[in-house]
Amino acid sequence: MADTARAHGAHAAPADHAVHTATGLSNAKLGMWAFLGSECLLFGALISSYVLYRGRAVPNTLTPKDVYDIPYTSVSSFVLLMSSLTMVLALAAIQRGDQEKLRAWLMATALLGMTFIAGQVYEFTRFVQEGLSIKSNAAASAFFTLTGFHGAHVTVGILMLLSLFGMSLDGRLPPERAEVVELIGLYWHFVDIVWIVIFTVVYLIPAK
Amino acid sequence: MDTSENLRETAAATEPEAVLREPELAVHPGPKQYIVVAVVLAALTALEVAVYYTSIPHPLLVGLLTFFAFWKFVLVVLWFMHLRFDSVIFRRLFVTGLSLAFAVYLIVLFTFKVFIRS
Numbered sequence: 001m002a003d004t005a006r007a008h009g010a011h012a013a014p015a016d017h018a019v020h021t022a023t024g025l026s027n028a029k030l031g032m033w034a035f036l037g038s039e040c041l042l043f044g045a046l047i048s049s050y051v052l053y054r055g056r057a058v059p060n061t062l063t064p065k066d067v068y069d070i071p072y073t074s075v076s077s078f079v080l081l082m083s084s085l086t087m088v089l090a091l092a093a094i095q096r097g098d099q100e101k102l103r104a105w106l107m108a109t110a111l112l113g114m115t116f117i118a119g120q121v122y123e124f125t126r127f128v129q130e131g132l133s134i135k136s137n138a139a140a141s142a143f144f145t146l147t148g149f150h151g152a153h154v155t156v157g158i159l160m161l162l163s164l165f166g167m168s169l170d171g172r173l174p175p176e177r178a179e180v181v182e183l184i185g186l187y188w189h190f191v192d193i194v195w196i197v198i199f200t201v202v203y204l205i206p207a208k
Numbered sequence: 209m210d211t212s213e214n215l216r217e218t219a220a221a222t223e224p225e226a227v228l229r230e231p232e233l234a235v236h237p238g239p240k241q242y243i244v245v246a247v248v249l250a251a252l253t254a255l256e257v258a259v260y261y262t263s264i265p266h267p268l269l270v271g272l273l274t275f276f277a278f279w280k281f282v283l284v285v286l287w288f289m290h291l292r293f294d295s296v297i298f299r300r301l302f303v304t305g306l307s308l309a310f311a312v313y314l315i316v317l318f319t320f321k322v323f324i325r326s
Contacts, residue, residue, distance in 0.1 A: 030298070033297075033301040033302050037301045038305055041308065044309030044313045045313065048313035051317060051322060084249075084284055085242060088287075089239055189288045190289075192284055193284050197281065200274065200276070
């Protein structure tokens with residue numbers, strides 16, 4: 001089994017901690033990567049829909065690009081990027097058995113995520129007040145669906161981070177269970193990379 | 209230890225107990241490398257926003273913004289998600305999904321003539 005793992009580029013684990021799977025890799029981690037691969041298709045569809053419709057709005061109607069506040073969204077993007085840093089620092093903390101730092105970094109990540117979501121709620125509210133709603137036109141529908149789906153993913157991530165924080169307080173997150181933090185971390189970084197694409201394609205790259 | 213050596217520190221140096229439990233962690237980056245990556249990500253974001261406010265031709269603007277976003281994406285995936293250091297099977301799973309999405313939706317957008325100026 002260890003040979004199989006080495007053949008696939010993984011490092012052999014000691015016998016008492018060996019992962020007993022056909023690949024020598026954790027099934028949970030394998031499942032998470034397969035899930036993230038499939039999520040690329042979901043977000044690919046949503047981003048493509050927006051790109052398709054953004055240049056085809058009915059003349060003289062408000063489109064998302066008319067109401068964007070780039071400096072504001074840039075700060076939101078920066079907040080989400082930095083939450084990825086705090087997430088890997090949480091993983092490094094649990095791997096060395098530092099529960100206090102684990103909780104601090106998990107809470108920091110959750111708070112940064114909440115800041116991002118609060119920013120998105122404010123942005124949506126302002127857009128609606130300015131006259132752009134999900135029903136305004138196809139471009140607006142695609143915009144709200146895409147960013148709303150992303151926001152829902154971030155919200156799920158925040159709930160998982162808070163669960164990890166609670167588990168750590170309960171003493172149910174010893175260093176041996178660092179993989180749980182790693183899996184949630186993978187999900188969190190994924191929502192970050194999706195936002196990297198959304199920020200550039202949806203907000204920064206202007207329609208022709 | 210000088211600064212450059214500090215930046216090269218991997219989990220083998222910073223989390224030796226964790227490496228005993230999971231040897232694959234020996235090649236994972238340490239906290240200092242993560243911070244360097246975060247600084248680069250912040251700088252790339254600042255460059256993206258700065259480029260957005262310049263009045264360069266549309267194709268060049270799109271090219272530059274795509275270039276910065278690509279490297280931000282790659283840095284997060286390779287370093288923060290450890291795809292550079294983990295099993296090649298994880299990399300294949302993710303790259304398969306990503307490539308499939310990219311190819312399928314690019315074909316869709318070309319079919320609808322999104323990239324053709326009317």
